[in-house]
Amino acid sequence: MSIADSIKDINGQLPQGVRLVAVSKFHPVEAVKEAYDAGQRVFGESRAQELSVKAPLMPGDVEWHFIGHLQTNKARQVVQVAHVIESVDSLKLLRLIDSEAARAGRTIDVLLQLHVAREEAKSGFAPDELLSLADAGYLEGLTNTRIRGIMAMATFTDDEAQIAREFATVKQTFDTLKAGAMSGNTSFDEISMGMSDDWHIAVQHGSTLVRIGTAIFGARQY
Numbered sequence: 001m002s003i004a005d006s007i008k009d010i011n012g013q014l015p016q017g018v019r020l021v022a023v024s025k026f027h028p029v030e031a032v033k034e035a036y037d038a039g040q041r042v043f044g045e046s047r048a049q050e051l052s053v054k055a056p057l058m059p060g061d062v063e064w065h066f067i068g069h070l071q072t073n074k075a076r077q078v079v080q081v082a083h084v085i086e087s088v089d090s091l092k093l094l095r096l097i098d099s100e101a102a103r104a105g106r107t108i109d110v111l112l113q114l115h116v117a118r119e120e121a122k123s124g125f126a127p128d129e130l131l132s133l134a135d136a137g138y139l140e141g142l143t144n145t146r147i148r149g150i151m152a153m154a155t156f157t158d159d160e161a162q163i164a165r166e167f168a169t170v171k172q173t174f175d176t177l178k179a180g181a182m183s184g185n186t187s188f189d190e191i192s193m194g195m196s197d198d199w200h201i202a203v204q205h206g207s208t209l210v211r212i213g214t215a216i217f218g219a220r221q222y
Contacts, residue, residue: 003031004038006216014210018203021065021192023213025050026220029057035216036062044086044211048074055081067151067192067211069123076100079108086111086151086192086209089123091138094145101144108144111151111192114173116166118155127173134181147182149190149208150174154198163198167205174206 001009010020023044024032032043032054041061045051046068055064066082070093078085079100088094088110101108115124125133130150133139139147152170154163174191182188192209194202199210213220 003034003216007035007038007040010212010215013200015203017208019209021067021209021211022216023067023195023211024054024217025068025213027213027217029054031217032058044213048077051081052077065209065211072096076103079104079106082108084109084111084148086211087113087123089113089115089125091133094139094142098142098145106144107146109146109148109187111149111190112139112147114150114152114170116152116154116169118157118162122153124152127169130173131176131181134177137181139181146187147185148187149192150177151192151209153195154193154202160198160201163201164205167193167198167202167207171206 014020019042021042021044022035022040025046042063042065044065044067051064051066063083064081065084065086066078067086070078070085070087072093075096079097085097085108097108097110112130113124114130115122115126150170154166170191170193178188190208191206192211193207194210196212196215199212202210
């Protein structure tokens, strides 16, 4: 199936209110342009250098999402280009993004990354930790950053019941924040979860952004 056909197929299955983030990391800009020509406008990259190279080669109406682990020494580079940073996994990084966005004269949308998977390698806030930080006011006082919601990855497993439980935890955490500490934030409305193998489950549990790469572009080209 071509890139264009894959995008059409996935978008045809997504319910209203759920957007596709086409994960273009490790794929050449020619493939990104093919997806763009098929109508795709939101793309996900996970490396600062790759994002910085690709962005100027694409039309200005592309919405770039940074979805990988963001090292603090790469924050300035990413803030120059990204519209959304989905992988904010610490208060230190959140504050740094805010100061770098102010320096760049930009306002950046961010998602706070939750750690719900069993793999230790995956980073992010534990659900209870994030709720406590929010209740204590640690997510307030940002000038050039808008907290739009939360992002998470499920455990890499064939156990769909476990994946569903993890996504349900994400939705529950989002709902608690929305009703409590983030109730005054009218733009707190995004849940980014679900990838090529589990996005159907994610959508059933309230995902508004699905990050799909392999099912669109094929195997990664390292």
